[in-house]
Amino acid sequence: MADLEKNDKRADDGARVPTVIADDVHIVYRVLGGSGGRGSATAALSRIVRRDKGESRGVRKVHAVRGVSFTAYRGEAIGLIGTNGSGKSTLLRAIAGLLPTESGKVYTDGQPSLLGVNAALMGDLTGERNVILGGLAMGMTREEVRERYQGIVDFSGINEKGDFITLPMRTYSSGMGARLRFSIAAAKDHDVLMIDEALATGDRKFQKRSEQRIRELRKEAGTVFLVSHSNSSIRDTCDRVLWLEKGELLMDGPTDEVIKAYEKETGR
Numbered sequence: 001m002a003d004l005e006k007n008d009k010r011a012d013d014g015a016r017v018p019t020v021i022a023d024d025v026h027i028v029y030r031v032l033g034g035s036g037g038r039g040s041a042t043a044a045l046s047r048i049v050r051r052d053k054g055e056s057r058g059v060r061k062v063h064a065v066r067g068v069s070f071t072a073y074r075g076e077a078i079g080l081i082g083t084n085g086s087g088k089s090t091l092l093r094a095i096a097g098l099l100p101t102e103s104g105k106v107y108t109d110g111q112p113s114l115l116g117v118n119a120a121l122m123g124d125l126t127g128e129r130n131v132i133l134g135g136l137a138m139g140m141t142r143e144e145v146r147e148r149y150q151g152i153v154d155f156s157g158i159n160e161k162g163d164f165i166t167l168p169m170r171t172y173s174s175g176m177g178a179r180l181r182f183s184i185a186a187a188k189d190h191d192v193l194m195i196d197e198a199l200a201t202g203d204r205k206f207q208k209r210s211e212q213r214i215r216e217l218r219k220e221a222g223t224v225f226l227v228s229h230s231n232s233s234i235r236d237t238c239d240r241v242l243w244l245e246k247g248e249l250l251m252d253g254p255t256d257e258v259i260k261a262y263e264k265e266t267g268r
Contacts, residue, residue, distance in 0.1 A: 018109065019192050019223040020072040020095055025104035027065035027090055027247075064090045066247040067104070072192075074109075077214055077224040079238035079255065081231070081262055087247040088227045092194045095225070110191025113138065115181060123170035127158065127180055130169055134184040148187045155213075156183035157206055179206055186213045193217060194225040211237045231259050231268070 065087045072078055080088040093099045095106055096114035121130040131152050135145035156179045158164045158172070169177060185193065195214075214224050214237050228234055234241060234255060241258035243251040251258050262268070 017074040018071050019074050020070075020109070020112070021105075021107040022068050022070050022091075022095070023105045023107070025065055025068045025091070025094060025106060026063070026102040027087075027094055027099055028102040029062040029064055031060045031062060064247050065094070065244075068244070068247075068249045069104075070242060070249065070252055072223050072225070074223055075218050076240055077218050077226065077238045079234035079241040080225060080227045080244065081229075081234060081241055081259065082244040083266065083268075085246075086244040088244055089196055090247075091244070092196055092225060092227060095192070096194060108192060111139075112192040112194060113185060113188075113190050114194045115185040115196065121169050121177065121181060124168055126168055127153075127165040127172070130180070131165075131184055134181070135187065138185065138188050140188060152180075152183045152187050155186065155209060156180045182210060186210070186217070189220045190217060190222045190224075192223045192225070194227075196227045197229070207233065229268075231263065234259060 068087075068091060080091070082088050090099065092114055094101060095108065096112045097106075097108075098114065121134060125133070131149055132142075132145055135148065135152075136142070140148070153159055153165050156176075158176045158180055164172065164176065169180075172180070182195070185195075211233065214226070217224055224237075226234065226237055238255050241251075241253065241255050241262075242249060243258050243262050251261060
């Protein structure tokens with residue numbers, strides 16, 4: 001991380017400023033197996049005993065990301081594509097610092113922010129309270145949250161068919177919740193913003209607003225990563241694409257070039 005500090009001083013010279021460096025990143029999950037029914041107390045006790053004895057029977061390793069290397073630069077919007085289970089979301093979680101690497105390193109400049117459609121907001125609180133808490137959690141001051149509050153609500157569109165912002169989040173549809181999460185995250189300028197499937201929710205009007213906001217974030221010198229199964233969203237939003245399959249980086253290049261190769265290979 002230290003190697004990337006204060007790199008933005010070079011931006012005025014026209015140099016490309018790196019924001020994320022992945023250097024031969026490997027990520028391995030360890031999944032407990034063993035006999036006994038799901039949730040079996042006997043099976044759990046057996047695993048604890050074996051662990052205390054230093055045994056590793058029943059532990060299965062899943063190599064989710066395999067030797068991925070790339071450098072992202074300030075002002076880029078980078079799409080991540082690949083079939084289900086290819087390692088896209090896992091890689092984003094590692095960049096955000098939420099998953100340790102088995103080997104290799106991830107270096108970031110600034111604070112990465114990961115937005116997923118499953119990002120936790122508090123279901124028993126109103127949308128209004130969640131906007132405030134979400135803004136504070138991202139580092140906004142209370143004054144900044146107050147200034148941007150109405151813009152967040154308007155951007156999300158959740159009040160277009162009623163005063164839903166005053167209702168508990170648990171009453172929202174999954175699409176409404178995802179739109180509000182994106183709107184909260186997009187209200188702040190980010191050094192590195194990672195979006196996991198957020199544009200797959202909502203109607204086309206909201207998707208267009210989201211894509212425009214991503215372009216604005218790029219202009220404000222941030223870097224955006226977007227995971228999506230929608231090739232059209234990737235084409236409309238990103239200028240570069242990383243294609244992962246089975247945890248390996250198959251291709252890294254201009255959007256049209258990579259997506260054409262992906263579509264030819266997968267028929268998607």
